[in-house]
Amino acid sequence: KSLKSKEEKISKLTKEIDEKYPPQSTSRGLYDAISAMTFDTVHSLYLLNNNSALIIELQGLLERFCLNALSDLLPINDIARSIIEDAFDKKTLKDIAEYFKMWNLWDDEDLIFALELTKLRNGIAHKNAEIVSRSKLVNSNGQNRHMESIHTLMAKVDCSVYIVRTMELIIKASGLASPSFIKQPRLYARYQIY
Numbered sequence: 001k002s003l004k005s006k007e008e009k010i011s012k013l014t015k016e017i018d019e020k021y022p023p024q025s026t027s028r029g030l031y032d033a034i035s036a037m038t039f040d041t042v043h044s045l046y047l048l049n050n051n052s053a054l055i056i057e058l059q060g061l062l063e064r065f066c067l068n069a070l071s072d073l074l075p076i077n078d079i080a081r082s083i084i085e086d087a088f089d090k091k092t093l094k095d096i097a098e099y100f101k102m103w104n105l106w107d108d109e110d111l112i113f114a115l116e117l118t119k120l121r122n123g124i125a126h127k128n129a130e131i132v133s134r135s136k137l138v139n140s141n142g143q144n145r146h147m148e149s150i151h152t153l154m155a156k157v158d159c160s161v162y163i164v165r166t167m168e169l170i171i172k173a174s175g176l177a178s179p180s181f182i183k184q185p186r187l188y189a190r191y192q193i194y
Contacts, residue, residue, distance in 0.1 A: 006047055013046065013160040020164050031167055042163055051154040052124045055137075058159075058166045059121035062114065063093040065170045070096060073103070073175070093118045105172050113165055124150060137162065 021028040035043075038061060045054040067088055074084050088096065097114045100106040106114070116136050123131030132153055133144035140153055 009047060009049075009160070012158070013043075013163060016160045016164045020168065027171075030171060034167065034170065039163070039167070046159060046163060049155060051157050051159050052151055054159050055117065055124055055154070055162070056121050058162060059093065059117050062117065062166050062169055062173075066093055066096055066100065066173045067091065069173045069175065070099070100173050105175065106169065110169055110172065114169060117162070117166070124154070129153075 017028075017031065021031040042054060042057050042061070045051075045057060070088055071081060071085050074080070093114060097106075097111055097118075100114075101108070101111045120132060120135040120137050122128070123135065127147040127150065129144045129147050129149045132138060132150050133140040138153055138157055144150075144153060
């Protein structure tokens with residue numbers, strides 16, 4: 001019975017991934033590569049149905065990738081890189097998410113998701129059941145106030161969508177979806193076909 005439920009979870013996640021990143025596509029290769037390197041804990045928590053820890057992990061990965069992206073996008077030399085890394089060292093995703101929208105790497109929905117994921121993560125990490133139950137990602141009545149209800153609420157959430165959505169934001173923030181060496185439209189079209 002336990003194996004059957006795991007197979008169902010794997011099928012659900014695979015379906016979500018296939019819809020956003022079709023098999024045999026360049027974008028799927030990118031998804032699979034990043035996933036293999038950084039999402040091992042995410043997948044383990046997903047299979048264990050430990051959604052509270054999973055949300056904390058997803059938000060942490062997104063935040064780290066975004067902070068790293070700032071260190072890659074902004075500096076013009078090593079001195080600037082050092083200054084920028086120091087300036088953003090204590091920042092959180094909430095502090096920097098707007099920048100990715102300003103650069104047109106994220107749209108309004110991306111920004112809303114990143115901020116909502118951060119709010120949910122903070123509610124879980126700080127044991128604030130009211131914040132968790134009011135989260136748009138949880139889809140609850142917003143009336144739960146006891147910290148023991150957090151795990152019960154989160155166990156009902158389908159996090160497969162959030163795994164794929166977080167990866168989408170990571171790819172966009174990192175600028176990995178369109179390599180910088182591809183400047184010409186024809187070359188980019190050939191890259192997409194390849």
